[in-house]
Amino acid sequence: MTWHLARLAGLAAIVSGQWVHYVTPGIPRTPDGKPNLSAPAPRAPNGRPDLSGIWKAPNGKYLFNLAADLKPEEVPFQPWAAALFQQRQDNLAKDRPTGRCLPHGVPDQMGVPGYPFKIVQTPGLVVILYEEMTHFRQIFLDGRTLAKDLNPAWLGYSIGRWEGNTLAVETTGFNDQSWLDDPGHPHTAALRVVERFRRKDFGHMEIQITIDDSEAYTRSWTVTENFNLLPDTDLLENICENEKDFQHLVGK
């Protein structure tokens, strides 16, 4: 809830802020000057699709349940993971990391509809800037491989490669602290996430996300999320101020 109100406050900033009505360069427009969001996806100088831009989930569907497209009994929990998920539900998800200004993880940060994210694409590196809490991810496209023994991190370590017009990103090296979504689908440090980014046209991107964590789930499972481009605006600074929310949260 606070996120969404914060976004409304953000709209105020857009109305009267530093970059009011600043027109994002390079966006195709209709004759009346409006962004043409169904124009073809742009290409980078190297011929690959250019994913750069500010993107936002259209709603909180997958934040509120990453397994929203599965029936509850279809989520392939290991027994302990099912029990932990139930425990988090019973406790109203009070111990969600973001309640203490700790990060969302991969993939749920992208699914937060109140906070957009910005993709900055270069030939060897794709950077994702998350508005919420000013976190970032680096996706290396320079041919490096993922090390076996990585210092566990909230957002892990990402490498990517182009498969035709799709950017396939593999991420490992997670800690076991982040939640896969707000209700708390769990994962372990064995988590491997594969994201397939496909910019369908100028204003729309699809990301297919596969959760592969054999310690928490009996098989890998996949969701497909869609995102909308936000034209003619920019990210706002967002700093999570310590411990001001947590005292207001209730559990059982």
Add this chain to the structure above:
Amino acid sequence: MRTLLIGVILAAVASAQWVNYPTPGLPRTQDGKPNLAAAPEPSFFGYSSGKWEGDTLVVQTVGFRDDSWADAGGSPLTASGKVTERFRRPNYGRLEIEITVDDPKAYTAPWTVKLNQRILLDSELLEFICVDNEKNRSHLVGK
């Protein structure tokens, strides 16, 4: 806007513990309602724009919070502050940054410092999350 409102409603349904929780930092009118016409929130990093002057990238930044610290020692920086950074890379391994702080509310004249940075090769940033919230502060001493 409509999408945002739907988002608010969905959020309220999914996480009812935050209903009616006042958003920190949201500008409000005298009767307590959100003031969406207020100026944007000042920020820690401000708002930056840059331009090239020959081989130098000149970056101007404004829009700071009024309670900013310009350094770890506590040199003040206020909402009237304007910071100009001139980035120059004299060779492969070095970066000079000339920084001018122009903040008439805190200082009687603009002042300038020059930083010399060295490039870090064959390395990468590590994730840093200020994860141990408020675990340090109780151990700090002042007067």
